[in-house]
Amino acid sequence: MGERLPVHIRPARENDTADMLEVTRQIWEGHDYVPLVWPGWLADPNGGLLVAEHQGRVIGLGKLSHLAGDDWWLQGLRVHPEFERHGVATQITEALVEEWQRNGSGTVRLATSSQRLPVHQLCERLGFVKVGEYSVFVAPAADEATPAFLPTSLDFRPLLDSESEEAAEFALNSPTLSLADGLMDLSWQWAPPHPALFQQAIQRQQAWWWHGRRGLLAIYIDQDDEDIEPPRPFIEVAACELNQLATLLLNFRRLAASLGYQKAGWNAALHPDLMPILEQAGFERVWEHALFVYSKS
The missing domain is CATH 3.40.630.30 (Gcn5-related N-acetyltransferase (GNAT))
Structure with missing residues (x-):
């Protein structure tokens, strides 16, 4: 310097x-x-x-x-x-x-590219701790070739305005949240589940119970690269039992197709236990780098 x-x-x-x-x-x-x-x-x-x-x-x-x-x-x-x-x-x-x-x-967080070594050093000097690494995974929106074990109709029920607190509690207690380092992706910003965040998703009509309230999904529409890619739904949070996550992701692909999108995405944590689940659900990593999320409390 x-x-x-x-x-x-x-x-x-x-x-x-x-x-x-x-x-x-x-x-x-x-x-x-x-x-x-x-x-x-x-x-x-x-x-x-x-x-x-x-x-x-x-x-x-x-x-x-x-x-x-x-x-x-x-x-x-x-x-x-x-x-x-x-x-x-x-x-x-x-x-x-x-x-x-x-x-x-409380807590303040930031994200930076895995390549920005000076920013990593700055974060460490200021007392931030790296809490997660994320990259972009994308799959085609599902079509009639969807695996036969999935239900023939979409298995989602929109969250009601009165259910934001219940949804946040469900997500916080979900075993899949640990695979996302305990954080929701709020369109390239990360924070733990909170009722106010689910209220925002409900107001956008982008939050659903899944499979008879045995799972939960919230999304946002990524429009940052409209000049390169058409808008795509991305996962904010996917909450369910670990052995059901691949099925939830496949259902998310079908949901994306029903909403008129060609692809579905997730800025997923680079957790070793999550990688085979993403592969099973048809998601591929499309960005060779990663985002590091740092936190200070």
């Missing part, structure tokens, strides 16, 4: 938008999601959106978001390429952690 660059960390303002666009312009070949969510981040009354300013110019940013209960998420850590490796990301992250400590409690 080069010499630490002095920056002024402050809350973001609407007139920082032009600098934000310059900071993110080269990320993911111009397909960074931050410009899309920036207006919502500015308007978010919970958490904080901070920028790093140097000589009157915004050169970095980061976002603290409240997910549910005592669970918080750090995201959108960006530094302009001209100023990387000068401690700017460290100063932004330190400020976001301080913001969380002042205004929140």
Whole structure:
């Protein structure tokens, strides 16, 4: 790392938008999601959106978001390429952690690519612990070739508004949750099951009891790569007995087809006991790298 660059960390303002666009312009070949969510981040009354300013110019940013209960998420850590490796990301992250400590409690998490060694080192310096590794698994939406042992009709019943607490309790006690490192995937954000998260899924009409309430499924629609892939349903949480998980995943593929999608996905934990189940259900890993999730309490 080069010499630490002095920056002024402050809350973001609407007139920082032009600098934000310059900071993110080269990320993911111009397909960074931050410009899309920036207006919502500015308007978010919970958490904080901070920028790093140097000589009157915004050169970095980061976002603290409240997910549910005592669970918080750090995201959108960006530094302009001209100023990387000068401690700017460290100063932004330190400020976001301080913001969380002042205004929140419980646990704060973040995700980063398995290739981002400097971020891993930063997390360790700030007292974060790696709690999970995830990668992308995809299967075709099931068709008439679905195995004969599956029921002929979809075995799902939508969750009711009044069932969010029961669903969270069911998921927390499910043996399959350990295969996901105890976390739900909230569209590339991870947190433990909580009634508020199931309430959101119920309102989206994307949460179901399965197989006579012997299982539970919640999903979201992944639209981040619309220019490359059409939208696909991804699993938020799949809860059931371990010996029924492959069947639940096969039913999820049929559900995806019934909803009009061509593929179904899961940002699944790289747990050795989960890999053969995914293979049995027809899911293949489509990303050679992984996301590391770090946690601090």
